[in-house]
Amino acid sequence: MTVFLVTTIHRTCINFKIKKTTTPENKAAHRYILVARIETMRRFVSSNVHVFRKHPMLVTQQALNQPDSSLAATAKSVLLARSSCYFQSHGESIATEEAAPVMTLLQQPEPVLSIAGTDDGSLVAAGLADVCAQTCLYLLLY
């Protein structure tokens, strides 16, 4: 009996929650959040038009430099998704603002003995213990 009662109350609560999420107030709040996000993005794009026209690859970089934390968080997630094939992230250190991102190079069959990067920061070459050289795109040089 008690179990039945608890289940009924639980279901009623769930129904109430579902009904509550579809109220006009919630819709308006959701719309307000969407509009705020779009306005942030519009401001970001319009203030960087001159950069993006010439260097579209810098979109993520510029987003990362924004004071708006949500935009920077989105940029971080984009970078992590893109570089997941090369790097293993060490979660917490990336989340902090002050510390530089700490990541481990993946796909190295042998220990890395030497490393060098190009001046523009787009490529990194690693010399391995088996006398092989390996290059990869280095995205997180920020």
Next chain:
Amino acid sequence: MKKKKNLFLFHASLLAVCRDGLYETELTALMRREDDENTLPLALWVSLYSQIKVFLRIVVTKDNKLQLVHAETLQVVRQRYLPKNDDVIKVHSLLGAFFLSQSNVDAHRSTINEVPPLVNRRALSEVAHHLAAACRWGDLSGLLTDLIFVELRCKVGQVHELLRDYDRLLGNNNS
């Protein structure tokens, strides 16, 4: 006969609702009859095209773009086949979903070590317009706040068009 009439209706509706015409490849892809079909069979398309071509203007490019030639034709199609606002929204929604799938935004998300997928410039410029017209605000805001989408549009030189899309969306939401 009925199937052909439906195809004609669909074809005319698509051309009436699109912004500045549709390419032949887009039309045949949109008018495919079943999910396992990639495009409308050529025999059907040729037959349909021969019937409707007097109403069309062909913009000669490498892949011919088709537009309805007269404003009167557009008006008649709208009155006859798209009388309600819901009908127009449905066609916009269909076009929005089509261009969204063609824009390949997700495919660009994690492709560093592979050959990057092709950027569909046309789909990128059209998708926001149709999603807005279809009132799919959730999809549209998700797309316009996606950094990959922003990056792709900047790559193909559509920065100012992107800003116009933001303004249009914000204008619609404020009104």
